[in-house]
Structures are given as structure tokens and as C-alpha cells.
Amino acid sequence: MTTNTVVSVNGLEKTYGKANERQYRALKDINLTVEQGEFVGIMGASGSGKTTLLNMLSTLDVPTSGDVVVNGHDVTQMRGNQLADFRAQEVGFIFQDFNLLESLTAEENIGLPLALQGTASQVMDQAIHEVAATLSISDLLQKYPSELSGGQKQRVAAARAIVHHPAILMGDEPTGALDSTSARELLDLLTTINREQAMSVLLVTHDPFSASFCQRILFIKDGEIGSELRRGDQDRREFYQEILNELGTFNE
Numbered sequence: 001m002t003t004n005t006v007v008s009v010n011g012l013e014k015t016y017g018k019a020n021e022r023q024y025r026a027l028k029d030i031n032l033t034v035e036q037g038e039f040v041g042i043m044g045a046s047g048s049g050k051t052t053l054l055n056m057l058s059t060l061d062v063p064t065s066g067d068v069v070v071n072g073h074d075v076t077q078m079r080g081n082q083l084a085d086f087r088a089q090e091v092g093f094i095f096q097d098f099n100l101l102e103s104l105t106a107e108e109n110i111g112l113p114l115a116l117q118g119t120a121s122q123v124m125d126q127a128i129h130e131v132a133a134t135l136s137i138s139d140l141l142q143k144y145p146s147e148l149s150g151g152q153k154q155r156v157a158a159a160r161a162i163v164h165h166p167a168i169l170m171g172d173e174p175t176g177a178l179d180s181t182s183a184r185e186l187l188d189l190l191t192t193i194n195r196e197q198a199m200s201v202l203l204v205t206h207d208p209f210s211a212s213f214c215q216r217i218l219f220i221k222d223g224e225i226g227s228e229l230r231r232g233d234q235d236r237r238e239f240y241q242e243i244l245n246e247l248g249t250f251n252e
């Protein structure tokens with residue numbers, strides 16, 4: 001693994017169910033890498049294994065076998081506090097349903113990853129205000145999640161996901177609950193963050209529009225990576241068309 005590889009997955013397998021139960025092989029010999037500053041998408045039909053893969057990469061679940069190395073840490077070997085520290089420092093998450101704490105303001109939600117690391121309040125304030133400016137939510141910091149629109153909530157969630165400068169930002173259908181304008185705004189912001197901060201982004205989606213913002217897309221079918229598309233010099237619309245064509249043949 002070179003120093004620029006942020007995620008490296010080798011021979012990853014996930015089988016659900018115990019040996020004496022009915023088993024389901026959800027991931028089969030997955031091999032992939034994500035380089036620093038890459039914006040990678042994972043696409044596939046419902047049930048193909050996208051969320052399972054993301055859960056292995058983000059350490060929310062444990063693989064049956066294989067290696068997952070994130071920013072130099074072999075996450076399959078970590079346990080307990082080590083794992084909690086790794087997650088808090090190296091990975092940012094955005095989910096479809098935002099996962100904001102309703103009893104905290106936007107500012108307090110965004111500051112959580114730093115508060116958990118025991119960051120001094122002055123440093124924390126500065127980091128929150130910087131990330132809020134990047135995501136155009138500076139005027140929303142004192143509001144509670146119930147006072148925000150879906151798009152605003154997701155931008156607060158994105159701010160929380162990157163405030164501690166993780167090695168990689170992972171999203172599981174982050175635009176799934178948004179209207180098309182808010183979805184486009186979020187994807188534009190993720191693109192800006194990816195470019196300007198060289199933060200690697202890994203996005204799981206079944207939506208070709210969201211996927212068209214990626215530089216590279218891995219297509220999963222029945223737990224295996226079946227093909228890969230690279231955007232190269234294409235503009236987003238051309239890449240969108242290529243994705244649609246690929247989905248047409250891939251899902252046959």
C-alpha cells in the first residue's frame with residue numbers, strides 16, 4: 001500500500017448467519033482501493049451488498065474474512081476503544097436519514113466529533129465556524145434539527161462528518177431523502193470539499209445522478225464487483241449517460 005492509498009480492501013468476504021443456520025454470502029472476494037482525494041461511487045441493485053460493504057469499511061460491522069486497511073490502520077484487527085478512536089478520528093459518515101441529535105443545536109451537533117475527542121472549546125468554535133462557512137450554514141448554527149429543512153439538515157450532518165478532518169467521508173445514499181435541488185446542492189458541496197480539501201469521498205448510491213458526481217464508480221452485483229467506470233475527461237452529463245448505459249447492460 002502506498003502512502004496515498006486511503007482505503008485498501010483485500011479478499012473481503014461477508015457471510016450472514018451462523019454455521020448451523022441458513023447462511024447468505026453477501027460479499028464475495030471484494031478487492032478495491034481508494035486513493036487520497038478520490039471521489040468514488042459504489043452502485044448496484046437493491047440487495048447487491050452496497051450497505052454491507054460500506055459497513056465493513058466504516059467498521060460498523062465485522063467481515064467474515066479479508067483485510068480492510070483505512071489510512072494505514074488494519075481495522076479488522078482493532079477492538080473496543082481502539083475501534084471507537086479510529087472511527088472518531090479517521091472516518092466521517094453521512095446517512096440518508098441525517099442522524100442528527102434532536103436535543104442539540106446545529107452547532108452542538110457539528111461539534112460532537114470534536115467534543116468526543118476532548119478538543120478545547122476555542123479550537124472547536126473555530127473549526128465549527130470554518131466548516132459552517134464552507135457548507136453555507138453559518139446562519140443556521142443556533143437552530144435545532146426540527147427547525148431545519150431536509151437539505152439544511154443534511155448540510156449540518158455533512159459539516160459534522162468533516163469537522164474533524166477525517167481521512168475519508170463515507171455516505172450511504174445521503175441524497176435519498178432530499179428533493180432534487182437540495183440533492184444537487186449537497187453533491188456540489190461534496191465535490192468542492194473533495195477538491196479543495198483533497199478529502200476522499202466514498203458514496204453508496206443507486207441513483208445515477210448522484211453517481212455522476214463521482215470520478216470512478218464500482219458496480220456491485222450479487223456481492224461481487226462486476227465492473228468499473230472512470231469519468232476521465234467527460235463532463236458530468238456525459239458521465240451520467242455512460243452510467244445509464246452501464247446500468248442498462250449491468251442489470252440485465
Ligand SMILES: Nc1ncnc2c1ncn2[C@@H]1O[C@H](COP(=O)(O)OP(=O)(O)OP(=O)(O)O)[C@@H](O)[C@H]1O
Pocket residue numbers: 016017024026044045046047048049050051052053206
Ligand atoms: N443482518 C443480515 N442478515 C442476513 N442477511 C442480510 C443481513 N443484512 C443484509 N443481508 C442480506 O445481504 C444482501 C446485501 O444487503 P445490503 O443491505 O448490503 O444490500 P444493498 O445493496 O445495500 O441494498 P439496498 O440498496 O436495498 O439498501 C441482501 O440480500 C440482504 O438481504
